[in-house]
Amino acid sequence: MRGTVQQKENYSELTMRIENYLVTRKLETKGTATLYEGHSEPNHRAVMLKVFTPPAPKNEKDLDVQWQQGERWLHILDTVASLTNRPRVHAHIVRITDVRTFAETPLGKCHYAVMEPLSGESLADRLAQSDTLELGELADYTLQIASALDALHTVGIAHGSICARKCLFERPGSPILKMIGFGMTSCLVAEEPSAPARDRLALALLIKEAISEQGLNGELPRETKKVLLHAIDPQQGYESAMEFAREFKKTIPTETHNKPTTRKPQPQPKERELTASEGKKKKSLLRGSFAVSLLRIFN
Secondary structure, three states: OOOOEEEOOOOOEEEEEEOOEEEEEEEEEEOOEEEEEEEEOOOOOEEEEEEEOOOOOOOHHHHHHHHHHHHHHHHHHHHHHHOOOOOOOOOOEOOEEEEEEEEEEOOEEEEEEEEOOOOOOEHHHHHHHEEEOOHHHHHHHHHHHHHHHHHHHHOOEEOOOOOHHHEEEOOOOOOOEEEOOOOOOOEEOOOOOOHHHHHHHHHHHHHHHHHHHOOOHHHOOHHHHHHHHHHOOOOOOOOOHHHHHHHHHHOOOHHHOOOOOEEOOOOOOOOOOOOHHHHHHHHHHHHHHHHHHHHHHHO
8 A cells, every 4th residue: 555645734744654754744846856854663763755756657668767767876875875874974975774766655656765864954045044154164064065075976976966955954053064965866977977077066166156145255365266266167177076175275264264154133123113192101101210210319
């Protein structure tokens, strides 16, 4: 049996069983992939599930293609999982604990990956909330993302769609980033030898865009600009993501490190204007409190 979906009034909240996992909340959908919150049963361990729903095959050829894509995706996710499970645990790649293909679910036959839950915001959200993100802090984030990319490339996997939304913080306010978003755009380096270079270019463009959004272009040292230009030049670039990240951090003045990030102030609610009778009452109260204060002073 596939199970049932109990849809609530808010589409982001639902109850759905996918094999040994109970899905309780939908986080986002992009294309054929949907990210859910839930927990495993029977131990109630909190998890995130990324579910891919392939379109219904029209013929035998479509079915063969989907099968090949599913097997390829399984291999990619299993390889990524090898970087995040004991004894080798990469600090900046989301931990993947289970991967299934063509599982019978209430949504039909799906592929899904089970990951550790991350409660923090995305790097995109933190950038949007920051009044001025310090260059030193941005350099630290660059090192974390670069470390994850190089680890993936070492085991023959390219991410394929690096962006600020696919880098999540462990929890609100945490400085630790973890890379997510491994999907159908991820690929095997053996099949696409240029894919790691595209990942590194995407990282450099992400950082360049963050600098522009934060209004930091005017503060960039000349050497930092050279590093960025070198990183986004398709004819040059760096041999590894960490090489770019280290060079980027090296050019940033020391005083910009370890400065706290200031957040954009939240708009305060406007005070309601007083009616004429309320204004008279307030003036009367003020006169009374002023008279009491005078009596206390002279007595």
